[in-house]
Amino acid sequence: MRIAVLSETDSAEPRVAAVPETVKKFKTLGADITVQAGAGLKAGILDSEYEAAGAEIAGSAADAARDADLVLKVRRPAGEELSLFKRGATIIAIMDPYGNEAALKALAEAGVSGFAMELMPRITRAQVMDVLSSQANLAGYRAVVDGAAEYGRAMPMMMTAAGTVPAARVFIMGVGVAGLQAIATARRMGAVVTATDVRPATKEQVESLGAKFVAVEDDEFKQAETAGGYAKEMSAGYQAKQAELVKGHIAKQDIVITTALIPGRPAPKLVSEEMVASMKPGSVLIDLAVERGGNVAGAKPGEIVVTDRGVKIVGHTNVPGRLAATASSLYARNLYAFVETLIDKESKALAINWDDELVKATNLTRDGSVVHASFQSKTDGPASEAAAVGLAKSETGKAEAAPAPSGTH
Numbered sequence: 001m002r003i004a005v006l007s008e009t010d011s012a013e014p015r016v017a018a019v020p021e022t023v024k025k026f027k028t029l030g031a032d033i034t035v036q037a038g039a040g041l042k043a044g045i046l047d048s049e050y051e052a053a054g055a056e057i058a059g060s061a062a063d064a065a066r067d068a069d070l071v072l073k074v075r076r077p078a079g080e081e082l083s084l085f086k087r088g089a090t091i092i093a094i095m096d097p098y099g100n101e102a103a104l105k106a107l108a109e110a111g112v113s114g115f116a117m118e119l120m121p122r123i124t125r126a127q128v129m130d131v132l133s134s135q136a137n138l139a140g141y142r143a144v145v146d147g148a149a150e151y152g153r154a155m156p157m158m159m160t161a162a163g164t165v166p167a168a169r170v171f172i173m174g175v176g177v178a179g180l181q182a183i184a185t186a187r188r189m190g191a192v193v194t195a196t197d198v199r200p201a202t203k204e205q206v207e208s209l210g211a212k213f214v215a216v217e218d219d220e221f222k223q224a225e226t227a228g229g230y231a232k233e234m235s236a237g238y239q240a241k242q243a244e245l246v247k248g249h250i251a252k253q254d255i256v257i258t259t260a261l262i263p264g265r266p267a268p269k270l271v272s273e274e275m276v277a278s279m280k281p282g283s284v285l286i287d288l289a290v291e292r293g294g295n296v297a298g299a300k301p302g303e304i305v306v307t308d309r310g311v312k313i314v315g316h317t318n319v320p321g322r323l324a325a326t327a328s329s330l331y332a333r334n335l336y337a338f339v340e341t342l343i344d345k346e347s348k349a350l351a352i353n354w355d356d357e358l359v360k361a362t363n364l365t366r367d368g369s370v371v372h373a374s375f376q377s378k379t380d381g382p383a384s385e386a387a388a389v390g391l392a393k394s395e396t397g398k399a400e401a402a403p404a405p406s407g408t409h
Helices: 020-028 047-052 061-065 079-084 101-109 124-129 131-151 177-188 201-208 236-250 273-278 318-338 357-362 374-381 385-391
Strands: 002-005 032-036 056-058 070-075 090-094 113-117 158-160 163-165 168-175 194-196 256-259 284-287 305-306 311-314 363-366
Touching: 020 032, 020 047, 020 318, 032 047, 032 061, 047 056, 056 061, 061 079, 070 318, 079 101, 090 318, 101 113, 101 363, 113 357, 124 318, 124 357, 131 177, 131 256, 131 284, 131 311, 168 177, 168 236, 177 194, 177 256, 194 236, 194 374, 201 385, 236 273, 357 363
Parallel strands: 002 032, 002 070, 032 056, 070 090, 090 113, 168 194, 168 256, 256 284, 284 311
Antiparallel strands: 113 363, 158 163, 305 311
């Protein structure tokens, strides 16, 4: 069994799909590992470290992928990479399938079995494989660090001989994995933290981390969660009441971090132009959903926009990638945990059980076709709204305990 680890073709993607730790584990499963030269450099991993772990270094993507049974990547293979893979090869990556019907069709036509790690079901068995949680957790942490850097003032309250420095006020909008980590990080940095979410179960989580919960807690709010723990879409009336409450609250905040993201749909607008205009000069908004249209009016992907009043709207893309070494390590462990379930320990070969619930949930293409129920209609014609909704996972969706608490995000 040959496993290939390729460099990412997107220059803005510094993460890598395997680290020396997971290379060693793959070797114990009987796999031969080939890593493309320089694949780990942006994540701080030298080729020599991969070699020490037992991997072979290939000079090009073509050499690395040649005859590989399994290819590991961070992002979906680019069109020009598909010709490098043998038909029947298995490709595992963060595939970003929503809205990318042409790319899915090309993946199918290449004759490979494509698996999307971000579609991993959130069940107990798959927790260690959950890339949405591992990456969103880092995004939440980094959002606070970026917010503090742009704020230009101290975060904690300080009592000095020259006078008292007030604590920064931080408001987290969306209490999923990224939101919980953002709350925990901002609290550790000494800020006064508040948070909001439409799911009642998050109130206890917010308060357990030492933050104050902000929401219109009416009858609709009390039933605003599905049986699976995800956020329901709220009525226009509730949204109006919540917006009015938030409007008054945001005007008093120093840093606002938004995390609301539902795969397959544009990011919901949480912060209007009027709300941005109400904030104090020097205030900062961090939009973790900017790549999907953004939660904040005026946010631009990859840019820091400064309004006429001096409010900064930060739209960093690939926020987990801003912590490339840590993000790669966690992602690689997620990948290994999943791949291990696909390998027969006796024959030391890929032996995918197509009836396994993890396989069914993540398998996009097989035998020349798009096989995932949620995307078949999209590649053949108009998508079914029910299918899109059925698989959507919100970053402000299912609440999970943070490891101190994301977010992919």
